[in-house]
Amino acid sequence: MTPPAATGAAPGRAAIIGAGVIGAGWAARFALNGWDVAVHDPSPNAPRAIARCMENARAAWGALFDAPLPPEGRVVFARSTAEAVEGADYVQESVSESLDLKRRIFADIQAAAPDAPLGSSTSGFTPSDLQRGARAPGSILVAHPFNPVYLLPLVETVGSAQTDPALMDAAEEILRGLGMFPLRLRKEIDAHIADRLLEAVWREALWLVRDGVATTEEIDEAIRLGFGLRWAQMGLFETYRIAGGEAGMRHFLAQFGPCLALPWTRLTDVPPFDERLVELIAAQSDAQSGRWTIAELERIRDSNLTAFLRALRRADWGAGKLVAAHEGRMRAVAAADRFRVPAGENGAPDPGWPLAIAAKALRAALAGWDDAPAERWTATQSLVEQNRAPRPAALVTARCRLEPQSGEALQAIVAIVDEDGPLARVEQTLVRERS
Numbered sequence: 001m002t003p004p005a006a007t008g009a010a011p012g013r014a015a016i017i018g019a020g021v022i023g024a025g026w027a028a029r030f031a032l033n034g035w036d037v038a039v040h041d042p043s044p045n046a047p048r049a050i051a052r053c054m055e056n057a058r059a060a061w062g063a064l065f066d067a068p069l070p071p072e073g074r075v076v077f078a079r080s081t082a083e084a085v086e087g088a089d090y091v092q093e094s095v096s097e098s099l100d101l102k103r104r105i106f107a108d109i110q111a112a113a114p115d116a117p118l119g120s121s122t123s124g125f126t127p128s129d130l131q132r133g134a135r136a137p138g139s140i141l142v143a144h145p146f147n148p149v150y151l152l153p154l155v156e157t158v159g160s161a162q163t164d165p166a167l168m169d170a171a172e173e174i175l176r177g178l179g180m181f182p183l184r185l186r187k188e189i190d191a192h193i194a195d196r197l198l199e200a201v202w203r204e205a206l207w208l209v210r211d212g213v214a215t216t217e218e219i220d221e222a223i224r225l226g227f228g229l230r231w232a233q234m235g236l237f238e239t240y241r242i243a244g245g246e247a248g249m250r251h252f253l254a255q256f257g258p259c260l261a262l263p264w265t266r267l268t269d270v271p272p273f274d275e276r277l278v279e280l281i282a283a284q285s286d287a288q289s290g291r292w293t294i295a296e297l298e299r300i301r302d303s304n305l306t307a308f309l310r311a312l313r314r315a316d317w318g319a320g321k322l323v324a325a326h327e328g329r330m331r332a333v334a335a336a337d338r339f340r341v342p343a344g345e346n347g348a349p350d351p352g353w354p355l356a357i358a359a360k361a362l363r364a365a366l367a368g369w370d371d372a373p374a375e376r377w378t379a380t381q382s383l384v385e386q387n388r389a390p391r392p393a394a395l396v397t398a399r400c401r402l403e404p405q406s407g408e409a410l411q412a413i414v415a416i417v418d419e420d421g422p423l424a425r426v427e428q429t430l431v432r433e434r435s
Ligand SMILES: NC(=O)C1=CN([C@@H]2O[C@H](COP(=O)(O)OP(=O)(O)OC[C@H]3O[C@@H](n4cnc5c(N)ncnc54)[C@H](O)[C@@H]3O)[C@@H](O)[C@H]2O)C=CC1
Pocket: 017, 018, 019, 020, 021, 022, 023, 040, 041, 042, 043, 046, 094, 095, 096, 097, 098, 101, 105, 121, 122, 123, 124, 144, 145, 146, 147
């Protein structure tokens, strides 16, 4: 039996190892794209972090997209790394930024799932750093996301000479299916592309605070009222091309190139990271933003980001193009899986509507599976969950996922949703009839 491919837009099963700020964001992005997610993180705070992130992500996606979202995947907690990665189509590691810890986790992951693409969220380690001593170095790549992972589309992908190129392509296909933009680095380098830029700005900001030139709030105003707005839509080089006037980049370089010799750009050393600096920044940050909780700041950030992304989509520009493309993909998938709720007596939905729709969705899924026509399978259906009734005769979306079991058996999971969210979930066990 050949299982249906789990690449591209087709949801599969993801394992998330480490469920802090970034792991929780990955779990939300996968689940909102219909992937089932198994999470492992020994911290007692992890379930709360995931629940809060899922709530934020659902709200943000509801506000961002005008298409029906795919049926949400199931998020479960695993007791160990091995349990989480078993049967995973993709593994994303998001544990704390320690090379030793990451290597130990990779050993556990690859003992259980050596062939699954293993993306690391590392902000700075190279794939060669991560692969050293690994059992299956070819399966390891850097997949560096940006916070909040469920809203920002960029993911920097980095392989080394040891990374399997086909696996790298497959991993990027999965990331594209999540609505992300994999930016593949031409060569590995510490801190990739974006974090090198961010660290340079961060280093200068720390000097400015330390030397009493500006407070944290003044530095943030300098960014968000000025060049930050430009960067979100045109980046650095396109912005400076315009700043050169009609003569463009050449004039810009002629005017500002010589400034490279001025003291503007000489500060390459980092300020001493001591208790005084920590206190200064933490106290100024409290004065600047302490009136909001982190949860409130997350909601403000997400609602602003959603508004930017919607504006950029209207302009068909930058990150807005990706939002439009992902929405188009969601519409196409939803349209292919639309079924009408059967009517019963008095115009109400037939009481057996979830099972009837699940049976149709199953036939459609099996039809794409050449060696297994629907008649050759005996199915046992069970309604696992029914959230509410749809409108009579409404068109709903039913997505069927087939999971091969041992021998000649299949598990089919059908999620039925309408535009207001989940309606029902039906599981079916199928056994192939011997001819
Ligand atoms: N916070 C950020 O802005 C970004 C962070 N990253 C990267 O993502 C990774 C994670 O960072 P954060 O989420 O910020 O850190 P975090 O501190 O919020 O979360 C790390 C999580 O790893 C868990 N962990 C530790 N040991 C573990 C183990 N043995 N097995 C499973 N889980 C374990 C911890 O319990 C914690 O929940 C790091 O590599 C970081 O560089 C990448 C992009 C942005």
